Amino acid sequence: MGEDAYKVKVAKDLEDLIPNFLGNRRKELDALRVALAAADFEQLRLLGHRMRGVGNSYGFEHVSVIGKHIEDGARSGDKAGLAAQIEDYGNYLSKVQIVYE
Amino acid sequence: MNSFRVLVVDDDPDMAAFLARIITTEGMVADAVYDGDSALLSVLTQPPDLVLLDVMLPGKNGFEICEHLKSDPATALIPVVLVTALEDRESRVRGIQAGADDFLSKPVNREELVARVKTLRRLHETRRELEERRLAAEVQRKEAIRKAFSRYVSPRLADSIIRDLGSDDAPFKAHAHRAEVVVLFADLRGFTRITESIAVHNVVEMLNEFFSVLTEAAYQHEGTIFNMAGDSLLVGFNVPFPQPDAPARAWRTAVDMVSSFGPLASAWRGRYGVETGVGIGICRGEAIIGNVGSPHFMSYTVIGNTVNTAARLVQMAQADEVLVSGAYYQSIRDLVPQGRVEARGDIALRGMSEATAVYSIRL
Numbered sequence: 001m002g003e004d005a006y007k008v009k010v011a012k013d014l015e016d017l018i019p020n021f022l023g024n025r026r027k028e029l030d031a032l033r034v035a036l037a038a039a040d041f042e043q044l045r046l047l048g049h050r051m052r053g054v055g056n057s058y059g060f061e062h063v064s065v066i067g068k069h070i071e072d073g074a075r076s077g078d079k080a081g082l083a084a085q086i087e088d089y090g091n092y093l094s095k096v097q098i099v100y101e
Numbered sequence: 102m103n104s105f106r107v108l109v110v111d112d113d114p115d116m117a118a119f120l121a122r123i124i125t126t127e128g129m130v131a132d133a134v135y136d137g138d139s140a141l142l143s144v145l146t147q148p149p150d151l152v153l154l155d156v157m158l159p160g161k162n163g164f165e166i167c168e169h170l171k172s173d174p175a176t177a178l179i180p181v182v183l184v185t186a187l188e189d190r191e192s193r194v195r196g197i198q199a200g201a202d203d204f205l206s207k208p209v210n211r212e213e214l215v216a217r218v219k220t221l222r223r224l225h226e227t228r229r230e231l232e233e234r235r236l237a238a239e240v241q242r243k244e245a246i247r248k249a250f251s252r253y254v255s256p257r258l259a260d261s262i263i264r265d266l267g268s269d270d271a272p273f274k275a276h277a278h279r280a281e282v283v284v285l286f287a288d289l290r291g292f293t294r295i296t297e298s299i300a301v302h303n304v305v306e307m308l309n310e311f312f313s314v315l316t317e318a319a320y321q322h323e324g325t326i327f328n329m330a331g332d333s334l335l336v337g338f339n340v341p342f343p344q345p346d347a348p349a350r351a352w353r354t355a356v357d358m359v360s361s362f363g364p365l366a367s368a369w370r371g372r373y374g375v376e377t378g379v380g381i382g383i384c385r386g387e388a389i390i391g392n393v394g395s396p397h398f399m400s401y402t403v404i405g406n407t408v409n410t411a412a413r414l415v416q417m418a419q420a421d422e423v424l425v426s427g428a429y430y431q432s433i434r435d436l437v438p439q440g441r442v443e444a445r446g447d448i449a450l451r452g453m454s455e456a457t458a459v460y461s462i463r464l
Contacts, residue, residue, distance in 0.1 A: 011211070013126050014119070021115050049157070053186040053207030054116045064208050 006095040010059045015100045021058055025051075025093055032070070032086045036079070044082060045074035062092055105222050108149035109133040110140040110166070111184070112158050116207070120153050120184070123214055129222075137161030141169060144176055151221055153205070156185040156192070164199045171200030178228065180221040184209065256320060277391025282340045283351040283429065284384050284408050285324065286415035287315050287358055289332035291377040299373055307373075308332065310365055315379075318357035322350040327403050333415070337403050340390050348385060348432035355381045355423050359464040378420020384411035385429035410457055413450040417459075427458025437462055 010018060028047060035043040051067025066089045073082040107124045111117040112135050121131035132149070134140050137160040144152070152170070156163035163183055170176040183196045186207035196204060203217050243263045251259045289295075289311055296304055312329060319326055319336045323344065328335040336354065339347035362379045369375055386407035392399045414424040425433075430442075441463045447456035 014122060017115070017118050017122060020118070024115055046157075049186055050113050050116075053209075054113055054119070056208030057116065057119050057211075 111155040167199035283338040284411040290420040292332040380418030382414025384426040430460040
């Protein structure tokens with residue numbers, strides 16, 4: 001992913017909601033890792049479903065994209081694919097840059 | 102314009118916060134709850150103007166909540182927008198079956214959310230305005246009917262008719278029935294001389310003044326006016342509503358009629374030089390009450406021997422005299438100053454097969 005891929009434009013009036021939003025994404029990442037270790041595909045599907053819904057609503061399109069992959073991967077039981085997505089998610093969250101406009 | 106209140110229902114706090122923020126940014130009020138049971142409780146305690154409803158919820162899911170709201174007449178008109186990441190056709194059909202007014206897909210596009218909410222707000226407000234207008238028109242219509250009826254029946258009877266419009270047991274729809282009633286006839290003494298010696302327009306004015314005094318007294322004691330003809334008024338008590346104290350009401354009506362007419366009689370004496378007074382006949386007994394007439398003209402009326410007897414008594418009554426039947430007198434004797442009562446004995450009234458005990462009460 002190029003550096004631009006980590007830049008997210010967020011509406012100014014959502015600025016005060018973003019710290020909570022990102023905090024919850026990090027907790028989500030932990031929950032994904034726990035679910036993967038336990039091979040809890042139903043939990044992974046639910047977490048992916050939620051990521052898909054909330055990510056791009058705030059402007060974080062990549063969160064929705066990864067969420068959809070996790071949801072699909074959980075349905076098919078693709079543990080290796082899920083691990084790659086979760087790693088990608090962690091990487092994304094550590095590098096994401098937000099521009100308010 | 103009243104504030105438009107949106108209830109946001111989503112188990113994801115970030116999603117709920119996002120939806121609520123967009124709503125408030127657009128000048129509306131948003132409340133958020135995070136599960137199905139809380140949503141139903143919130144709608145019950147503080148009905149919103151619109152619900153943004155997630156489908157996958159802990160407890161009752163969005164479809165079930167939507168069905169619940171739409172099946173309750175109190176909440177059926179609240180617009181519900183299902184906000185869901187479920188994209189399959191089956192879920193959409195399920196939402197339509199549940200009665201959802203609109204759908205929004207997650208991730209939510211801000212512009213689409215605002216557009217859909219504003220559209221539903223306009224529809225909701227138009228519907229509410231129409232409903233308010235309809236209710237106002239209904240109130241106005243009933244008030245107009247009440248006013249119209251009030252010129253012909255007592256205000257209480259008019260209110261009852263309005264209240265029971267469409268009901269099968271409304272007073273005017275009831276089948277004819279027998280009931281114990283008290284019938285009062287009041288008649289203007291000296292009327293024949295008035296019609297012979299006074300100009301027509303003055304006679305009409307005098308009759309209007311006369312009947313105003315009498316109807317005021319009748320309504321004061323919640324009597325029902327059945328008939329107003331010539332210079333005579335027929336008032337019933339204990340009909341169509343039960344009045345356990347009907348005899349006393351009739352008596353107080355008679356007293357008020359005579360005392361209220363006194364000043365008017367004095368005024369007429371001064372204006373036209375005529376001597377007038379009120380004669381009253383009262384009888385108590387069984388009568389038939391019901392609608393008489395044709396499909397085009399009905400009269401709510403009271404008929405029978407009790408009415409006939411009261412009619413005969415009023416014909417005999419002098420000015421400021423109340424002639425009453427024996428049965429009626431027994432029911433009010435404690436109310437009447439004994440010095441004013443004179444027993445006339447049993448009198449054979451015209452058209453009656455049996456003699457009637459008659460008492461004269463001078464007021």
